[in-house]
Amino acid sequence: MTRLRRWYRRLDGWTRSLSRATYAVVTGLVAFVTYMLVGGLLGEFAVAGAFGAGFALTVVYYVMDPRER
Known part of the structure; x- marks a missing residue:
């Protein structure tokens, strides 16, 4: 557990x-890749949907900046 926490x-x-x-772009890329991976596992590649989710x-995340304290 300590290894996971670290x-x-x-x-x-x-x-x-x-x-x-950079944080906003990383978040968008993670969303895009995740969408494509899940779509690939389900047998439906939806590049337009993945691009839309990543872009959105x-x-x-850039406009709202959720990390702001």
Whole structure:
């Protein structure tokens, strides 16, 4: 459990060190890749849907900046 907690804290520290734009792009890329992977596992590749989800999350995370304290 401590190894998992240590990994989480490293990842959390890395994401907090990113700029607002970089964080938004990383979030969008993660959404795009996840959408494509799940679609591939279900046998439906929806590139337009994946692009839309990734783009939408990138814009929302850039505008709203959820990491702001």
